[in-house]
Amino acid sequence: MTQTRFDDGDEDDVPEWADRVIADVAREVRRRRKEMKWTAQKLADRCEEIGYPIPRNVIANMESGRRAVLPLVEVMVLAKALYTHPIHLIYPVGYVEEVQKLPLTYPVDTADAMRWFADLDQTFTAGPANHSMLHDHLAHREALAEALTALKGEASQREVAAQAADDTERAQALRAQADFAEQAARAKYQLRRVRREIYAEGGFLPDLPTTLTDVDPDEGYERNTV
Structure with a gap:
């Protein structure tokens, strides 16, 4: 699921970048849900058990690309529900070849983007922090x-x-x-x-x-x- 290239510096790329991030998360949610042999309703029930209900139709709309926004809190709850970490939904290493770290930039390897996001070094351990x-x-x-x-x-x-x-x-x-x-x-x-x-x-x-x-x-x- 490689993201397509674009004209660097094109201002129209900003919403497209956001759509791609949402699409990558949605695909990974669907992939992991299918891997666990869960229905969308099962995932919705699991979210409700956690304490933040996400209805079945909302999950279905997200997975089919019919949702324009994806709140961070939902990413966090979906990750917990699917027994994974939020960063693995945002950067599904091994399932998406390249992603854009930010708008108006060229795609990079998904693992590199994950390292940047989590402030990790090349061995995926904590880097020399600025924090x-x-x-x-x-x-x-x-x-x-x-x-x-x-x-x-x-x-x-x-x-x-x-x-x-x-x-x-x-x-x-x-x-x-x-x-x-x-x-x-x-x-x-x-x-x-x-x-x-x-x-x-x-x-x-x-x-x-x-x-x-x-x-x-x-x-x-x-x-x-x-």
């Missing part, structure tokens, strides 16, 4: 998980030490407890650093569990003013 806030929030999630794991390990080894049958077992548990405490301290430091950067750039600070309320300084963080 520092996204990276900060991902780093926050990682540091939070490390801190919680370390605190859980520290508490567990503290209990082992308290119930140890002899000095050797107690000493081993205390050493393990100290190791977990050191890991927790490093993770807390990383959390504090990331939270400072997030706040400085105007972002919201994710909530912390009560076991980590000591991460944020009493005086709070400062916003960048430049």
Whole structure:
């Protein structure tokens, strides 16, 4: 299903590009629905189960090219209903050879367009982002998980030490407890650093569990003013 070429710079291409994007999504919805041996009504029922009804006739009109618009929210719900990801409906790699990333541009390989859309590198892993806030929030999630794991390990080894049958077992548990405490301290430091950067750039600070309320300084963080 290769998109046809066009005259680069033709202003009339803008609506045509939008129509092509919608058509690619519609074809992939139909292909995947057929692959799952679902009727349009089955897909409509699945959308309703998710909590965002898309009637059978709307799905049928979309698949047959009789819909002029396709809201983003419907793409998201259809993807969930079809047990796939929205990006695979927009860029059906392997089923559409080429797509236009934007209007007034030449078609490119569908996989290349997908990489551009999702900010991925050539191996389909996260690229060097220009989106520092996204990276900060991902780093926050990682540091939070490390801190919680370390605190859980520290508490567990503290209990082992308290119930140890002899000095050797107690000493081993205390050493393990100290190791977990050191890991927790490093993770807390990383959390504090990331939270400072997030706040400085105007972002919201994710909530912390009560076991980590000591991460944020009493005086709070400062916003960048430049």
